[in-house]
Amino acid sequence: MADHSTKRENNVAASDELSPKAKKTKTEHENDRGENGNESGKSVLSGFQTASVLSDSAREKTIFVHGKLADQNAVVILEKTPIREEALSEIFTASTLELDLRNDIYSTYRLLAPPHLNEIKATVVCPATDKHVKKYQRQESFLVDETADDYESITLPFIQKQSFSVQWVYNILEKKAESERIVFEDPDPMLGFVLLPDFKWDQKQVDNLYLIAITHQRNIKSLRDLTLEHLPLLQNILQKGKEAILQRYSLPASKLRIYLHYQPSYYHLHVHFTKLGYEAPGCGVERAHLLTDVIQNLQSNPRFYKTRSLSFPLRADDGLLSQFREAGRL
């Protein structure tokens, strides 16, 4: 999560999390490839110069690459997309097959699908800060137990000093970006929020559904700021978020995992909605706090998140981890 303020602007992007700095301030009027691909995004990556592979995963079918795009630092994330049931008949009829091996009742092939059924989701962060580059480097992580005092003396000063940019969040709230992706909005300045697909979700199949609800209130940094006064806001997000997802995706609340991160990737209150069964990054017990639990904890103790210890993982290279180390808290 941390990130240094380098005042740079304008870039392309498309999936995942981090605290951004260098986020595309794309307005709807700008001529761009839009959210549905094609058009002019076409050759953006043709000049990409690979510097190094930050990490990759054969199982996730992803690779994170650091490099240069027109002389600027860039991170490119490539991810093979899931095979959709609707595509099956075309995959079977329109592909070419090359036999690998045949043995008894078993055979394997290399199936060459038509290009449009062979998409790779590409997310570009450009210009990328060092923080973005670090973020995707494979890293060991450490669990930190943060007391209320630790928050005041270590974490809060650290996040304030970092001055994370959440410009991309304001762009969404102000309809300067991604307005056509909004699934639901409650415009109320105190209780309202914008619900839209997270970058991580390609929206092709509901199996890995991932939406975020971003509050219109701009002064709530994280779980730690929540008190009883925020209950109406949280209940509103829970209720209307569930309704909107049922409406749009026919997914009932019983199929949803609705939670907050602590620490969050960006310090503007947001709630994650992911499909149960999809092991979204950051949905583990060390980082995710179910919204229903948060609500009940605040109901039983208005100062719950001001007083309790909260545990969370930090990556080896995270500046906040060094702060905890220096304070002898690790």
Ligand code: DD3
């Ligand atoms: C981010 C956390 C941040 C790299 C990447 C993602 N959902 C976003 C900008 C627009 C968005 C998100 C930071 C940044 Cl890949 C650095 O996430 C976003 N728009 N998570 C949506 N819909």
